[in-house]
Amino acid sequence: MKKNAKEEIVKAAITLFKSNGYSGTSIRDIAGLAKVNTATIAYHFENKPGLLEYCFTNFFEQYISKMEEAYASIDKGAKNCLKRMVVDLLHYQCENSKLASLVYREMSMDSQVVREIMSTYLLKEKYYFQLVFERGFEWNEFRPHSIPYLIIQLKGLLMMPFMNTHYMREVLYVFPNEPFFEQKYLKDINLWIDKTLCSDVPMKMGAVIK
Template sequence: MSRKNETKEAIIEAALYLFQIKGYHATSVRDISNRAGVNSATISYYFKNKNGLLEYCFTSFLEEYLQLIENHLETIQSCDPAACLKSLVKEILLFQRKNYLAAKFVYSEISFDSSLNREILSTYWTKEKFYLQALMETGIQKGVFRSMSLPIFILQLKGLMSAPLLHAQYSMEVLYQFPQEEYFTMKYLEELYEFIDRNIIDAPKEFPLVLAGEEVVL
C-alpha cells in the first residue's frame, strides 16, 4: 500500500473508531487528526470536511458490499441456488469481519432518520434487495426453494447477518462472544446454514464448510 493510501486508511479507521466511541456530532476533525497522526489539512485534502469523510465511510463500504453480491449473481443461472445462497452468506460474514469497524458503524447508523440515510436506503439497500430477490426467485423457479414471502425472508436473513454487529457490546459483555473473531464467524455461519435449510430449502442438501482446515458437512 502506498503512503498516500496508508494515510487515507489511517484517517478512515480513526474516524470510524471515534464515531462509535463518541458519536459523529461529538467527534471533531481535530480528534480524528490526532488519532490518525495527521494534521487537519490532510483530512480536508482527502475528504473536504467531516461530512465528506462520513459519506466516504458509508459509500466505500456499501459499494464493495454490493459488488460482492453482484459477483455471486453472475453465476446464479449455472449453479445450484442453495449453494450460491450459502456461499454468498459466508462471503458477507467474512466481509463484515474483515471490515468490522465500518460494518458495525454503518449498520448502527443506518437506523437513524437522516437525509444521508434516506439516500442510502433508496440506492444501496434497494439494489441489495433487488439482488437478493433475484437470487431467491431463481431458486423458487428451479424448485430448490419453497414458495415464501420474499420480503419477510430477506428481512429475516439481513437481521441474522447483521445481529452480531448491531448487538456487539451485548455479545461481548453478556454472552462472551466476540463477533470480530474468526471462530465466532464460522460457528455463527453454521447456524445460518441451518436456518436456510430449515426455512427455505425443500430438500436440504449437504454443503461444505471449512473450519480450522477441516471439512465439516452441514
C-alpha cells in the same frame, strides 16, 4: 503530506465514530488520532459529513460487489448461490467489524446520507436477494415464502452481531471479530437456509443448468 494519510484518517474516524458517536467526534479528534492536520482531512473529504459518507460508500461498494460476484454462480443453483453470498458477506463484515458496526448503527438514523444509501446500495442488495429467492421458487429449491419477510430474516441474521456488539460481548460472551465466531455462525445461517428456506422436494435434474 503524510504517506497513507487517507487510510489513517479513515481508520481513525471509524474508531472514534464507533466509540464516541458521530456527533461526539470532532475533526480535531480524528486528526489527532490519525496524526495529521485538519487541512489534510479537508483535502481528502472536505468535512466530517464527507468523511462519514466515504465510510458508508466504501463499505457498501465492496458489499454489493460481493453480492454481484456470488450471483454470477446462480446457474449452479439458487441454494448454492445464496450460501456463497452468505459466506462472502459474513466474512467481509467480520474482516471489517468496526466499520460494519459503525455503518449499521448510523443507518438507524434518518439523514440525507442514509436516504441516499437506501436509494442506491440497499435497493441493489434487495434486487440480488430477490433474484436468488425468485430463482429458488422457480426451480423448486425453496419453499414458497414472502420475499420481503425472507429478506428481513436473512438481513437480521447477517447484521445483528455487528449492530449489537456490546450486547454480544457483555451478555452472550460472543466476539464477532474472532475467527471462531465466523465459522460457528456460518453453520447456523446455513442451517436456517437448509431447514427454514429449502424445500423437501428435490430439484429436477437439469432445471438449473443452462
